[in-house]
Amino acid sequence: MATKKEIEEMLRKSGYSEKAIEYYTDKTNLGKIENPDVESTYMGICGDVMTFTLKVEKNRIKDIKFQATCCAGGLSAGSAATKLVQGKTVDEARKLTEEDIARHLEGCPKQKLHCIVLALKSLKKALDEYSEKEKSSKNKK
Amino acid sequence: MMKKVFSNKNRLNHTENKQAQREIYLDNAATTRIDERVLEAMIPYFRKDYGNASSSHAFGKQAKRALEQSRSVIAHAINAEKDEIYFTSGGTESNNLALKGLFYGNYPKKNHIITTKIEHASVINVCEWLKTQGAKITYLDVDSEGFIDLKQLEKAITKKTIVVSIIHANNEIGTIQDLKAIGEICSKKGVLFHTDACQSFTKSFIDVKQQKIDLMTLNAHKIHGPKGVGAIYIKKGIEAHVVPVQHGGGHENGIRSGTENVAGVVGFARAVEISNSLDVQRMSELRDKLIKGVLKLPGIRLNGPKEGKKRLCNNANFIFKELDGEAVGEFLQSYGVYTSTGSACLSHSQGPNHVLIALGCSLDDVGNAIRITLSKYTAEKEIDFVLEMLPKVIKRIKEIESVFKTKK
Numbered sequence: 001m002a003t004k005k006e007i008e009e010m011l012r013k014s015g016y017s018e019k020a021i022e023y024y025t026d027k028t029n030l031g032k033i034e035n036p037d038v039e040s041t042y043m044g045i046c047g048d049v050m051t052f053t054l055k056v057e058k059n060r061i062k063d064i065k066f067q068a069t070c071c072a073g074g075l076s077a078g079s080a081a082t083k084l085v086q087g088k089t090v091d092e093a094r095k096l097t098e099e100d101i102a103r104h105l106e107g108c109p110k111q112k113l114h115c116i117v118l119a120l121k122s123l124k125k126a127l128d129e130y131s132e133k134e135k136s137s138k139n140k141k
Numbered sequence: 142m143m144k145k146v147f148s149n150k151n152r153l154n155h156t157e158n159k160q161a162q163r164e165i166y167l168d169n170a171a172t173t174r175i176d177e178r179v180l181e182a183m184i185p186y187f188r189k190d191y192g193n194a195s196s197s198h199a200f201g202k203q204a205k206r207a208l209e210q211s212r213s214v215i216a217h218a219i220n221a222e223k224d225e226i227y228f229t230s231g232g233t234e235s236n237n238l239a240l241k242g243l244f245y246g247n248y249p250k251k252n253h254i255i256t257t258k259i260e261h262a263s264v265i266n267v268c269e270w271l272k273t274q275g276a277k278i279t280y281l282d283v284d285s286e287g288f289i290d291l292k293q294l295e296k297a298i299t300k301k302t303i304v305v306s307i308i309h310a311n312n313e314i315g316t317i318q319d320l321k322a323i324g325e326i327c328s329k330k331g332v333l334f335h336t337d338a339c340q341s342f343t344k345s346f347i348d349v350k351q352q353k354i355d356l357m358t359l360n361a362h363k364i365h366g367p368k369g370v371g372a373i374y375i376k377k378g379i380e381a382h383v384v385p386v387q388h389g390g391g392h393e394n395g396i397r398s399g400t401e402n403v404a405g406v407v408g409f410a411r412a413v414e415i416s417n418s419l420d421v422q423r424m425s426e427l428r429d430k431l432i433k434g435v436l437k438l439p440g441i442r443l444n445g446p447k448e449g450k451k452r453l454c455n456n457a458n459f460i461f462k463e464l465d466g467e468a469v470g471e472f473l474q475s476y477g478v479y480t481s482t483g484s485a486c487l488s489h490s491q492g493p494n495h496v497l498i499a500l501g502c503s504l505d506d507v508g509n510a511i512r513i514t515l516s517k518y519t520a521e522k523e524i525d526f527v528l529e530m531l532p533k534v535i536k537r538i539k540e541i542e543s544v545f546k547t548k549k
Contacts, residue, residue: 017545045470045482098537102544111508113541114467121471 011072015109023079023105024072029086030079031065038133040126044118048074052082052126059089066122073112077119080104085123094127096120165478165523169363169455170312170340170514175408176365182411183367186404194401195390204403211410218413219357220348221374227393228406231371232339233263234386235358236306238373238397239335240267242383243304243356244276253301257281257289258499259316260308261337265495277301283499286446287316295326304333304356310341313496313512314445315456317345324353333379339363339371343416344424344454355379361405365517366412370405373397420517425454427515427524432457434528438535440464444497444510455515460502464538466509472534473511478527483510 002010004025011021022028032039036053043049048070055063064086066078080101085093101116102108108115166174186207192200194208209223216223229235240254256268258280268278279297281289289307298305305327310317320336327334335356338347343364349357356379360371373396375383380396389398429449435441435457444458461469470482483494483506497507513527 044467045474045480046467098541099544102541105545107545110463110542111465111467111505113465113538114471116541117468117471121475 015107015112016072016076017105017107019104019106020072020076020080020108023076026079027075028079029065029082030067030075032067033063033065038126038130040122040129042118042122042125044070044074044114044121046070046114046118048115048118050074050078050118050122052123054126054130056090056130059091061085061088061090061093066119070115070118071112073108073115074118076105076108077101077112077115078122080116081119081123090127090130094124096123163477165526167513167515167519167523167527168479168481169516169519170512171481172362172368173365173516174518175362175367176412176415178415179366179408179411183404183408186407190403192403194403195392204401207407208401208403211406214410214413215359215372216374218343218347219359219374220350222377224394225349225374225377227373227375227380227396228401228409229371229373229393229397230369230402231362232261232337232358232360234397235360235371235373236261236263236337237267238383238386239356239358239375240264240271240304240306241386242396243333243335244271244274245384246382247303248275251301251303253277253279253299254303255279255281255294255297255305255332257283257307259283259287259311259313259496260306261312261339264306264308264337281307283316285500286451287311287314287496287500288446288451289318289323291319291322291326294323295330298326298330298332302330302332304335306335306337308340309336309338309347310345310453310456311445311496312340313494314458314500315340315453316445317341317451317453320347320352320354327355328353340453340456343413344421349374349376356383361409361412364412364416367405367408370402370409372409421454424515424517424519425449427519427521428452428454428457430521431513431515431524431527434524435459435531438532444500444502455519457513457515459511459513460506461509461511461535462506464509464535466511468538468541469511469531469534472537473527473530476526476530476534478530481512481514483507483512 008021033053033055037056039053041051050068052066064082068074068078098116098120190203192204194204212226213223216226252275281293283289307318307323324334333355337358339360342359355376357374362368385396387398392398440462442460446452467482470480473480483497493507497510
């Protein structure tokens with residue numbers, strides 16, 4: 001098994017930024033929220049799968065976590081996405097772009113650009129599903 | 142959770158463009174849409190004529206009749222005899238049966254198998270497993286367009302060689318090997334010749350007699366037939382040296398036991414009957430339009446043969462130099478366009494694409510590759526749409542990239 005230091009060095013060499021490495025090794029917001037308001041899964045064309053769970057209060061994202069079967073690229077992009085929308089309203093979160101995540105991450109290997117796309121698509125799918133759920137529960141009332 | 146992953150919602154989520162209301166399926170090397178006429182032909186064999194072809198009553202006889210008629214259709218399509226066709230569950234099983242069957246039918250007297258570095262996993266992984274059983278495997282190189290070197294093949298054949306197994310048309314890069322030239326070498330040297338023709342069947346010329354083919358793998362779902370059915374052609378006399386992989390009630394002349402998938406086989410034969418050279422011609426033209434259009438964009442290279450005749454009529458494979466191919470695929474998907482990528486990602490258990498590696502592509506290039514495969518259902522306006530969207534996708538990726546100075 002490679003040590004944490006060795007892994008970090010490897011990621012650095014492949015073009016990951018310090019921020020991305022930190023997210024990857026700290027597993028920032030990685031996990032699953034109990035009884036979430038929405039849970040949504042998306043599979044990217046690369047075959048990697050990302051699941052977001054969100055807790056939303058008064059249309060504001062109170063808590064957000066994600067799980068993924070993917071590489072360091074996907075994991076760091078997922079963490080970045082959660083960091084960027086935490087505390088924002090659902091509508092604000094929906095405005096998040098790939099560029100926002102890229103800017104926040106400060107860098108990633110060229111081959112891993114699709115991980116950012118994957119993270120954003122997964123997040124937006126979760127937001128859409130939340131809004132749909134809200135709409136249908138309002139209609140019921 | 143899995144259900145959610147594979148729900149339709151996953152497919153057209155977050156379409157960034159209203160035009161993406163339609164879905165454009167361009168992954169026909171993976172599988173194809175079943176032809177309605179095929180489905181029609183199959184249904185009676187579920188509803189009415191559901192007999193077991195081995196039963197001796199009327200139900201059984203009806204099933205048997207359908208099975209044998211279908212066998213004739215497949216045989217006719219490759220210029221084989223009816224009793225040289227054995228139905229299986231598909232390409233993977235046929236490849237397993239050909240290689241394992243011949244190995245156990247010849248071992249220990251002979252133990253050598255020659256194949257290529259660009260075979261489908263159901264050949265390569267069988268060969269790798271056969272190594273553990275005492276087999277020696279030679280993997281032939283391919284040139285930058287995916288063609289084998291006939292001289293290298295001839296030199297590789299030894300007294301211990303059982304079979305030469307070479308894919309007819311490659312599923313990734315569309316390279317069509319010269320079956321006749323290979324068949325002649327094998328026949329001259331007295332070794333058997335097996336070819337995996339899953340991608341080329343009904344798309345490229347096949348004549349087992351003219352091309353001196355001893356065994357051939359065929360399947361239905363790549364030609365608008367049903368999944369779960371295929372066939373293996375075994376030249377008369379050779380079946381005696383093919384040990385079955387699956388034992389049981391002795392179906393398919395003892396070569397492949399298991400109640401015959403009559404509806405599937407009927408669908409397979411119907412798909413073959415429907416196939417025609419006009420569709421092939423049309424696909425070739427659209428393929429050429431696509432290739433020409435894509436190559437006009439900067440930094441893109443074509444993988445596989447440049448000459449149209451030597452390339453599968455429905456295959457195009459590109460390397461987007463300096464761009465993440467998966468991102469191209471992901472954005473195309475946002476526009477409702479479905480393609481396949483070279484992928485080196487964790488979830489793709491097969492790892493980086495071995496075919497592209499065999500061509501001499503770098504690992505980076507493999508990650509930048511996109512395969513676009515057409516079918517007879519592909520419309521010209523769909524190709525036009527792809528050609529219109531690609532520059533937008535590339536621009537979009539460059540925009541994201543420009544945010545950080547990539548260190549690589």
